Amino acid sequence: MTNMLKEFKQSIVVTIWFVFLTFPLMVVRVNTMDNIVEWRWMNLVWVAIFSFILSYAWRYMLARQQVKKKDAESDGDRHGKIQLLLEDMSFRYKAMVVLLLGALIFPLVFDTYQSTIMISALIYVVLGLGLNISVGLAGLLDLGYVAFFAVGAYSYALLNYHFDLGFWACLPVGGILGCLFGVILGFPILRLRGDYLAIVTLGFGMIVKVVLENWSEFSFGPSGIANIDKPGLFGIDMDLAGSTIYIYYIMVAMVVFTILITMRLRNSRIGRAWIALREDEIACVAMGIDMARTKLSAYALGAFWAGMVGVLFAAKTTFINPASFTFMESAIILSIVVLGGMGSILGVILGAFILILLPEYLRAFSEYRMLAFGAAMVLMMIFRPQGIISNIRQKYTYKGVKEETDNG
Amino acid sequence: MADKHKLLEVKGLTMDFGGLRAVDSVSLDVHEGEIAALIGPNGAGKTTFFNCVTGIYTPTKGDILLHPKGETTRRLNGLKPNKVTEMGLARTFQNIRLFPDMTVLENVMIGRHCRTKSGIFRSILRGKGVRQEEQQIVETSYELLQKVGLAEFANEFSKNLPYGAQRRLEIARAMATDPFLLLLDEPAAGMNPQETADLDQLICKISEEEKIAILLIEHDMKLVMNISDPIYVMEYGKKIAEGNPQQIKDNPKVIEAYLGEETDA
Numbered sequence: 147m148t149n150m151l152k153e154f155k156q157s158i159v160v161t162i163w164f165v166f167l168t169f170p171l172m173v174v175r176v177n178t179m180d181n182i183v184e185w186r187w188m189n190l191v192w193v194a195i196f197s198f199i200l201s202y203a204w205r206y207m208l209a210r211q212q213v214k215k216k217d218a219e220s221d222g223d224r225h226g227k228i229q230l231l232l233e234d235m236s237f238r239y240k241a242m243v244v245l246l247l248g249a250l251i252f253p254l255v256f257d258t259y260q261s262t263i264m265i266s267a268l269i270y271v272v273l274g275l276g277l278n279i280s281v282g283l284a285g286l287l288d289l290g291y292v293a294f295f296a297v298g299a300y301s302y303a304l305l306n307y308h309f310d311l312g313f314w315a316c317l318p319v320g321g322i323l324g325c326l327f328g329v330i331l332g333f334p335i336l337r338l339r340g341d342y343l344a345i346v347t348l349g350f351g352m353i354v355k356v357v358l359e360n361w362s363e364f365s366f367g368p369s370g371i372a373n374i375d376k377p378g379l380f381g382i383d384m385d386l387a388g389s390t391i392y393i394y395y396i397m398v399a400m401v402v403f404t405i406l407i408t409m410r411l412r413n414s415r416i417g418r419a420w421i422a423l424r425e426d427e428i429a430c431v432a433m434g435i436d437m438a439r440t441k442l443s444a445y446a447l448g449a450f451w452a453g454m455v456g457v458l459f460a461a462k463t464t465f466i467n468p469a470s471f472t473f474m475e476s477a478i479i480l481s482i483v484v485l486g487g488m489g490s491i492l493g494v495i496l497g498a499f500i501l502i503l504l505p506e507y508l509r510a511f512s513e514y515r516m517l518a519f520g521a522a523m524v525l526m527m528i529f530r531p532q533g534i535i536s537n538i539r540q541k542y543t544y545k546g547v548k549e550e551t552d553n554g
Numbered sequence: 555m556a557d558k559h560k561l562l563e564v565k566g567l568t569m570d571f572g573g574l575r576a577v578d579s580v581s582l583d584v585h586e587g588e589i590a591a592l593i594g595p596n597g598a599g600k601t602t603f604f605n606c607v608t609g610i611y612t613p614t615k616g617d618i619l620l621h622p623k624g625e626t627t628r629r630l631n632g633l634k635p636n637k638v639t640e641m642g643l644a645r646t647f648q649n650i651r652l653f654p655d656m657t658v659l660e661n662v663m664i665g666r667h668c669r670t671k672s673g674i675f676r677s678i679l680r681g682k683g684v685r686q687e688e689q690q691i692v693e694t695s696y697e698l699l700q701k702v703g704l705a706e707f708a709n710e711f712s713k714n715l716p717y718g719a720q721r722r723l724e725i726a727r728a729m730a731t732d733p734f735l736l737l738l739d740e741p742a743a744g745m746n747p748q749e750t751a752d753l754d755q756l757i758c759k760i761s762e763e764e765k766i767a768i769l770l771i772e773h774d775m776k777l778v779m780n781i782s783d784p785i786y787v788m789e790y791g792k793k794i795a796e797g798n799p800q801q802i803k804d805n806p807k808v809i810e811a812y813l814g815e816e817t818d819a
Contacts, residue, residue, distance in 0.1 A: 418656075421655075431610075435667050
């Protein structure tokens with residue numbers, strides 16, 4: 147009770163301070179036309195009310211977080227309700243079926259515009275899941291991830307332009323080229339860690355963009371490549387709505403494919419090695435894990451998804467230029483991974499939907515949408531630094547009795 | 555002792571960091587079935603010696619030879635740590651280096667990495683062979699946890715374990731790599747007497763039941779004198795004495811290193 151009183155007092159102090167600070171701005175107004183000073187006292191009341199509510203809510207949330215932390219310390223096994231629900235396998239399967247059905251019906255219920263938005267959200271889901279391999283699992287911070295996305299997109303655009311190759315032929319090519327670039331980037335940075343790694347990857351992202359902008363004979367420079375073929379379906383001609391729905395379904399399939407494979411990788415011998423590398427590099431090496439191979443495979447596999455989805459991106463927009471592959475994109479993809487929860491597949495998917503759909507649907511408040519977006523991210527990191535869904539470790543089943551398999 | 559098989563042979567190992575000679579031509583042997591100890595005051599170069607042997611540093615001079623039983627001799631100088639581990643030499647760390655956000659069982663499973671072989675594509679396809687291998691890893695790891703007495707914590711995050719248990723988990727993880735020689739870097743550091751006594755038993759058990767030779771760095775003299783033979787003593791990067799516990803206790807150089815020079819009254 148005393149605590150609440152304290153919070154109350156603190157909030158009042160904050161309110162008074164806020165009122166004082168905003169006084170010249172919100173209350174006083176000099177009307178130069180009539181040469182009078184207007185006193186808008188109502189604004190003062192509003193500022194007071196809002197800042198009080200905000201401050202109180204803020205304090206309340208922080209206090210709650212403290213209590214939770216204490217609980218977690220005293221009892222290591224306690225998870226949130228959502229976390230427990232997610233660990234329940236039968237619920238997970240049911241939820242997956244429902245979600246998949248929803249995803250399949252979506253374009254039939256909603257119009258082309260909604261499907262287009264959904265396609266870009268799904269593209270970011272795949273990008274997030276790809277980056278999740280190198281950042282979330284292997285702990286290799288990558289600020290130039292969009293470079294691999296550009297590699298995929300340009301490989302399709304150029305192959306299509308010069309050799310008239312179709313979407314389906316280019317899809318694996320884009321992925322493999324992405325992989326290759328992942329390895330190329332991977333080699334020089336094998337020894338680097340943390341901040342240094344971030345800077346090098348940032349540079350790599352810049353290099354790719356600058357090359358695409360300036361090497362006009364190769365990439366057609368800033369004017370980009372237009373009239374890229376949309377994905378074909380046995381030569382059937384499709385109108386805009388039809389092909390959007392078609393791309394949407396390809397995208398859903400790709401997301402399912404990505405989830406399946408990243409999930410399998412994560413729970414395999416390779417995935418464990420990645421996580422061990424993230425947790426402690428020296429211990430990881432001392433336990434007999436080949437660091438070079440593990441790092442390269444994480445980069446290559448992460449880049450593979452970006453390359454593949456890059457091909458789809460080029461096919462969807464039918465026009466690409468270097469402006470689509472700025473650092474901002476890398477930052478957004480990284481935010482998806484961090485916001486969703488590093489290493490958590492479901493978290494990354496949710497993160498992608500929130501970060502991509504929220505600004506889309508906030509268009510109504512267009513002036514404030516980046517403000518709301520930024521505020522949401524700041525709040526998120528303060529109150530839930532582990533991301534929306536924190537990493538769930540797999541539970542293994544083992545025979546309780548010591549009877550067989552002695553030293554394999 | 556001469557008739558026992560020699561597992562690790564270090565000859566004249568020297569390690570320089572710029573102008574500083576951290577380890578100065580130290581020679582040391584570990585035989586089969588031994589629990590050897592390396593002791594010395596702080597900063598004597600014991601951990602540097604370990605890091606050279608396990609491949610974290612490349613020594614400036616000297617030879618590190620590994621003689622696995624029934625196999626050819628291998629020189630470890632300049633090999634990467636993971637190769638050294640693959641050859642059957644595992645270690646623990648002075649300041650615990652577990653994987654905090656992985657479960658206890660997974661920590662041990664990492665140790666099995668170098669003894670298993672499913673690659674990326676096979677892991678994606680997850681055929682029967684891979685699943686069997688996975689299950690095998692889980693079973694072996696769980697058995698190891700039982701051996702060190704941590705089976706009940708198998709699904710806890712390793713960061714939530716009490717300190718002594720974390721030390722034992724490190725040992726279990728090292729054992730999961732199927733070593734024939736285990737290097738323990740101050741396994742009893744920060745432990746209370748009860749935990750130290752348990753550790754004492756565990757180390758003897760590993761040595762006897764698992765037939766793993768052990769080389770340990772330790773400051774806890776009671777533990778060292780109880781279980782290890784021979785004992786090597788280092789000071790200022792040099793080896794100043796070796797022998798059984800009694801010889802070490804009586805060695806004036808060792809007494810001097812630990813208690814300071816005797817002054818004439």
